[in-house]
Amino acid sequence: MIFRQTELAPGLYLVATPIGNARDITLRALDVLASADLIAAEDTRTARKLMEIHGIPVKGRRFLAYHDHSGAGARNRVVAAVLAGQSVAYLSEAGTPLLADPGYRLVAEMRAAGGAVTALPGASALLAALAVAGLPTDRVHFSGFLPAAQGARRTALAGLADIEATLVLYESPKRVHELLIDLCETHGTERPVAICRELTKKFEEVVQGTAADLRDRFADRPPKGEVVVLIDRAAPRAGDDSAVKAALREALAHMRIRDAADAVAGALGRPRRDVYQLALGLKENGDDGDGD
Numbered sequence: 001m002i003f004r005q006t007e008l009a010p011g012l013y014l015v016a017t018p019i020g021n022a023r024d025i026t027l028r029a030l031d032v033l034a035s036a037d038l039i040a041a042e043d044t045r046t047a048r049k050l051m052e053i054h055g056i057p058v059k060g061r062r063f064l065a066y067h068d069h070s071g072a073g074a075r076n077r078v079v080a081a082v083l084a085g086q087s088v089a090y091l092s093e094a095g096t097p098l099l100a101d102p103g104y105r106l107v108a109e110m111r112a113a114g115g116a117v118t119a120l121p122g123a124s125a126l127l128a129a130l131a132v133a134g135l136p137t138d139r140v141h142f143s144g145f146l147p148a149a150q151g152a153r154r155t156a157l158a159g160l161a162d163i164e165a166t167l168v169l170y171e172s173p174k175r176v177h178e179l180l181i182d183l184c185e186t187h188g189t190e191r192p193v194a195i196c197r198e199l200t201k202k203f204e205e206v207v208q209g210t211a212a213d214l215r216d217r218f219a220d221r222p223p224k225g226e227v228v229v230l231i232d233r234a235a236p237r238a239g240d241d242s243a244v245k246a247a248l249r250e251a252l253a254h255m256r257i258r259d260a261a262d263a264v265a266g267a268l269g270r271p272r273r274d275v276y277q278l279a280l281g282l283k284e285n286g287d288d289g290d291g292d
Contacts, residue, residue, distance in 0.1 A: 003030035003056060008037075008087035012078065012110050014103065015089050016096040016122025017046075019226070020201035022053050024123045030054055032120060036089035038081050040064045040074075042101060043093045050091075066090065068102045075106050082115040096124040100144040100170055125199055126168055129228035132206050133194035136232065139165035146171070150178065155259050157186040160231075161266020167231040173197070173223045180215035183231065185251070187211060188267040192232035198225035234269060241278065244268055248279050257283060 013032045018024040033039065034056045041047035044063045051058050066074050078088050092101040110117055130137050141163050146156045160167055171179055176195065183191065189212035198204045203225065207214065211231075244264060251260035261276040268275075 002027065003034045003054065005035045006031055008032065008035050010082055010085045010087055011116030011118055012082055013087065013089045014097040014119045015091050016120055017050060017091050017094055019094045019123045019125050019199060024200055026120065026122050029120050029122060030056065032089050037086035038062045038064060038088045040066045040078055040088055041091040042067045046093050047091050066106065075109050078106060079110055079113050079115060082110065083113060096122065099124060099126055125228050128199045129168065129196040129230055133196055133230045134208060135166045135194055135230050137166065140168060141165040142168045144170055148175065150182065154182045154186055157182055158259060158262035158266055161187050164233050166233060169229040171227050171229050173225065173227050176223055176227055177218045179229065180211055180218060183211045184215055186263040186266055187234060191234060194230040195223060196228045197223045244270055244275055244278055245282060248282055
């Protein structure tokens with residue numbers, strides 16, 4: 001037995017859990033799981049299994065499901081428990097709570113009610129991917145899951161194109177190829193990308209290349225398992241007006257004017273206002289890629 005039961009002060013304890021390898025958990029996390037009065041979890045089955053793996057008794061313990069579909073009632077139960085002098089451990093299904101999961105509302109309401117909140121750091125797919133991808137980590141922008149619909153996803157990517165930081169996304173393996181297609185359209189084909197999958201697991205893999213390289217690689221063979229996508233910041237490329245207009249004609253053939261301007265500005269490193277004015281001029285002159 002490597003955990004110890006301790007008397008916890010009343011409060012909400014955010015417990016980081018393994019993202020694949022069950023041994024990637026801290027001793028402090030095990031102590032809290034063994035001692036908390038209430039276990040709130042995104043998936044109570046996963047929480048029970050993790051505790052059983054590490055020899056923490058689950059019989060007679062109190063569990064509460066708290067996930068994307070939980071409403072105010074579940075949050076109120078957790079806040080009430082803490083205000084009544086109890087300790088509550090909160091676990092997302094995997095990784096660090098509040099990173100692309102529903103925990104932030106719970107923390108906000110707990111703090112508003114005057115309850116204590118303590119973070120127990122540990123495993124995180126975001127940090128693990130940044131460590132192994134080989135891309136700059138001095139500035140990072142985490143965008144979680146982008147919209148599943150193509151139009152909304154392209155708009156979101158276009159909005160990220162000018163950010164001077166390594167971009168980190170979570171994505172379903174079934175949509176990785178579509179994401180790479182949209183990335184080529186909005187950020188250009190030469191943007192360096194890393195696909196990190198199954199981090200900390202037996203078949204962990206990091207695949208690097210340009211957006212076009214990876215788009216072609218995954219065209220007929222989507223990756224398997226949990227995926228983190230990292231995108232390098234764009235190299236400044238001003239481009240003259242003729243190059244911008246050519247890119248706009250191609251984009252306007254299948255995108256709205258505002259989306260096309262955002263995409264081309266990001267891909268060519270031009271100010272969005274200037275590109276938008278050029279796009280308006282093409283539309284006004286009928287030179288927008290829709291025909292002769």
